Amino acid sequence: MADDFDTGDSGASATYPMQCSALRKNGYVMLKGRPCKIVDMSTSKTGKHGHAKVHLTGLDLFTQKKYEDICPSTHNMNVPRVTRKDYQLCDVSDGFLSLIDDGGETREDLKLPEGDLGKEILKRFENSEMFMVSVMKALDEEHVIGTKAMTS
Structure with missing residues (x-):
């Protein structure tokens, strides 16, 4: 009998369980199927x-x-595995960013963000500034969330 392995991931899940009472403000949690940052939480007293x-x-x-x-405080909620990585911006073309990480790997699959952040990135790029963009990843979704000056 041959085993069929369609996936090549490490088996690490995109989320992990955590008891509700252990969650903290500014931490992360899955709400309605979306990765969220906790901005407020309150606990009600034990009822009847x-x-x-x-x-x-x-x-x-x-x-x-x-x-x-x-959620009852004793129940588990899923917490997304959130990673953040900085890349140096090399180019902007057709609404996509060309990025390079500290290991020399390039990637060109991230879109220029919309709104003020996208305008800031374009302006700094057109002014030939050297800067990094921060990319946040959770649940196979990645977005540019900010910029920062290069430190040499």
Whole structure:
């Protein structure tokens, strides 16, 4: 019998469980299927039926949309694995960024962000500034979230 391995990932999940009562403000959590940063949380007292409830308010990491959820404090919630990496900007063409990491690897698959951040990146690029862009990744979704000056 031959085993069929269609996926080549390391088996590490994009999320991991954490008890509601262990979550903290400014931490991350999955709300309504989206990776969110916790901006507010409150815990209600234990009621007649035994469980304290945690009321979570979070902002989507990528769209800044607000999500809310209520969960018993003893239950688990999924927490997204969030990574952040800085790349040096090499080029901007056709709305995509050409980036290089500190290991010399290049990538050209990230779109120029919309709004003020995109305008700032374009302006700094057109002024021939050397700078880094910060890329946040969660659940196979990646977005440029900021810029910072190069330190040599």
